[in-house]
Amino acid sequence: MASSLKDVARYAGVSIKTVSNVVNGYVHVSAVTRAKVQQAIAALNYRPNTAARHLRQGRSGVIALALPELRAPYFAELAGFVVEAADERSLKVLIEQTDGARDRELEITEGVPGHLIDGLILSPLALTEDDLEQRTDRLPMILLGEQITDGAADRVVVDNVAAAEEAVAHLVSLGRRRIAAIGAQDAAPGATARLRLRGYRQALRRAGIAYDPSLVIPVEQFHRHDGALAMQGLLDLAQPPDAVFCFNDLLGLGALRTLLSHGLSVPGDVAVVGFDDIEESQYSTPTLTTVAPDKEEIARTAIDLLIKRFSGDHDALPRSVNPTYRLICRESTLGG
Amino acid sequence: MASSLKDVARYAGVSIKTVSNVVNGYVHVSAVTRAKVQQAIAALNYRPNTAARHLRQGRSGVIALALPELRAPYFAELAGFVVEAADERSLKVLIEQTDGARDRELEITEGVPGHLIDGLILSPLALTEDDLEQRTDRLPMILLGEQITDGAADRVVVDNVAAAEEAVAHLVSLGRRRIAAIGAQDAAPGATARLRLRGYRQALRRAGIAYDPSLVIPVEQFHRHDGALAMQGLLDLAQPPDAVFCFNDLLGLGALRTLLSHGLSVPGDVAVVGFDDIEESQYSTPTLTTVAPDKEEIARTAIDLLIKRFSGDHDALPRSVNPTYRLICRESTLGG
DNA sequence: CGTTCGGTTTACAACGATGTACAAGCTGCT
DNA sequence: AGCAGCTTGTACATCGTTGTAAACCGAACG
Known part of the structure; x- marks a missing residue:
């Protein structure tokens, strides 16, 4: 059984409150008493009961x-x-x-x-x-x-819009013109996706690239699987993209997997950017360019x-x- | 302020204990009283206080x-x-x-x-x-x-020993003979590593392959980085291995990264097995063979x-x- | 020598919930 | 009518802790 203030108090021959005072570092406790109490605490291996504290203090x-x-x-x-x-x-x-x-x-x-x-x-x-x-x-x-x-x-x-824009601008700066986006979500649960999409469109506009809806692939979840699937869809297009901005790293890694298993070169044929900078992205082959939030x-x-x-x-x-x-x-x- | 049993009791015009009884589904409460109480509970948005419960019940x-x-x-x-x-x-x-x-x-x-x-x-x-x-x-x-x-x-x-043995036996069955192990740990914090190493040695023994200590690479931690480094060491050997058993998937993925960046083929030149079956191992390139604990x-x-x-x-x-x-x-x- | 003062210690009441013991009300039996 | 036995509800103590108020003590003061 765990020991309580009461036990310590009895053992030390003082009142409960005094023990409490020692535990809480109250100043006005004589050195002698303090020592006695501390010894008792050690002897009984006392630990304050969080539940009681919580009840009393509301924290x-x-x-x-x-x-x-x-x-x-x-x-x-x-x-x-x-x-x-x-x-x-x-x-x-x-x-x-x-x-x-x-x-x-x-x-x-x-x-x-x-x-x-x-x-x-x-x-x-x-x-x-x-x-x-x-x-x-x-x-x-x-x-x-x-x-x-x-x-x-x-x-x-x-700032999802700014970050996404920066990522896409990077692709533009590499000379890519047919830039796809993986991760769109229309349903209510998609605030993040919508903002990253806005950043994507903004970057295209600034670069003077026309927006092509067929290059924007919706996903159900932000998982590797969805990324792999989406990339497959993009490769099936008459005119596949030369770059992909994925709304998170998992999508990006899934896309990578599809690209490589089709014998395509990354970034030779298609460049890929992710978002999140998960540790895995430093070790994938190839390593993944990504937006890294701190x-x-x-x-x-x-x-x-x-x-x-x-x-x-x-x-x-x-x-x-x-x-x-x-x-x-x-x-x-x-x-x- | 959050409401307590007391508030509910007052609102419903009954005793605290009766409210407690209703909350806890005690049987002998008349339908009328129960209804009154439940209404009060709803009206005051009452929620039992976990701290108090905890203190009282010790759970x-x-x-x-x-x-x-x-x-x-x-x-x-x-x-x-x-x-x-x-x-x-x-x-x-x-x-x-x-x-x-x-x-x-x-x-x-x-x-x-x-x-x-x-x-x-x-x-x-x-x-x-x-x-x-x-x-x-x-x-x-x-x-x-x-x-x-x-x-x-x-x-x-x-059963780390059996699992490790099975993994290495798989490599043997593929005709590999120079099988390395990445993940050895001598220090106290290495029970798992020691058991997997034992399984590795057991598999070699069963296959009649001599144990070569230079093929067993110690690591500090079970991270990708350590796996990459260890693999580098193995490649620098006069006679590099044709297979590696990594004590976890992260080590394996790190090793993979090193192999691929050296232009080696996996499993053509070196086969790799991991341990843990993390999700990433299903999507790496190549996907990683691994021991999957449930x-x-x-x-x-x-x-x-x-x-x-x-x-x-x-x-x-x-x-x-x-x-x-x-x-x-x-x-x-x-x-x- | 009584009073005040400060440091030191204590008793008591909470915090909110629940187990125990018991009282009140009802039924049905002798 | 009297009593057992059940249902329904209440009062009280309790879990371990801490804030409040007050008691206690020796020292210093007038």
Whole structure:
């Protein structure tokens, strides 16, 4: 059985409160008493009970991170950074997977965990602005990676339009003219896809290249499989593209796989750009050119915003932070 | 402010305990009272306070999953399954990253989270048997992926020796005779590496192939980078290998990268086998032959074992479960 | 010598939920 | 009518912790 303040108090021959004072570093405790108590704590291997503390103080020291799925490397890497950043602030992270399903996301914003957590970092796929407006829960929440226009919560999100434009501009600068896009999504769960598509079109316009809808391939999910399939479709065209901008790295890696298995050369025949800079993209053959958001900065910023909410400015206006990103050019566009 | 049983009780005009009874589905509550209470609950948007429940019942409904790092795809995928399996049992999962550091692992087995969690699933890298014997914490714990001989805790771990042997036997069956191994580790944190090495040697012995220590390459970590480096070393040998057994997929993918960038053909010149079957291995070029442990089974088993510990047989003898695995043969050994 | 002062320690009441014990109301039996 | 036995509801203590208020003590002061 775990020991409590009561046990320590009895063992040390002092009151419960005194032990509590020692544990919490209260100043006015005599050296003698402090020593006695500390010895008792060591002897009984006492550890404060988080549940009781939580009940008393209304703070659990736990936050939730809700993301579509851990098996997607981008989210896994991001989650790793979040856990790390949280750890530095003595916070624990509880993981929820939404599969990008709207009802799961909704459920989570409405505080499923029942007072279990102090705050929430949510990376939504399907949630709409309206869903958020109707939110009744007062739990501090940070949104990741969705450009839901000024809403009810803090947001940390890269400038998807600018980043996408930069990626496509890179392809243009290499002399590519028939540039495809893989990853379009019409349905509600597609804010990110729409923004990256906008960046793509903007880059084309600036380069004076006509927009060709047949080069924009929609996908169901942002997985390797969808990328491979989409690329297959592009190769079947009468006039295949000479470059592809994929809305994330997994799509890009899937596309790569299809290209190579058709004996095509990358970037010789087709150049490929991704988005996310997952670790895998540094080791694929060829390595993948990609837009790299600073994931560590994203994680750290999200945690900091949450902590700000905890302490005081509970009702400040929602903040929006754009983390830095950069285009990393690798073999899939520059060649080996 | 969140509402409590007290508020609901006042609103419904009944006692606190009656509300509690309704919430907990106690049978002997009249239909009228139940309706009144339920209406009050809805009106006040009442949600039970987890902290209070936890304090009272000694159960939080939260477990911790401690693993080296989420950015390693194997652990990310595994974590995904664990969260999923836990969700089905109404458990929440809190993630801890150890970086495979012994002191972090030790800290965690000693119950850092302070009564915050009901149980622990730990995937140790550095922990030794002795460390575990000295464990004082009574928290139910399940060990993943380490073959620490019958210790103080339940274990879920594939038969590394048999699996490794099967992988190498596959290479032998393809006519390979100069088979290297990448991933040896001498230091304490290397139980897994040692077992896979044993399987490797066993397969060689069975095939009547002499053991050549120069073909066994040690690594610091099981990352792509280490695999790439190790492969480089092998290629620099006077007599390079015609096959490589990598102790995990990341090492294998790193090795692949080195081979291809040297213009070598896989499996033409060198065949490669990995271990873990991470998703990436289905999409690499060439796709990677690998030992695939059933991750979903591992996760489910771990959760089930934990739950068994919660309910009663707190002091049953430690169980050890060997999840199933299978060798999946892909292009890196069979060719395209 | 009584008073005040400050540091040190303690008793008590919360936080929100639930198990125990028991009271009140009802039924049905002798 | 009296009593057992059941249903339905309540009061109270409790889980481990901490904030509040107050008690205690020796020292310093007038």
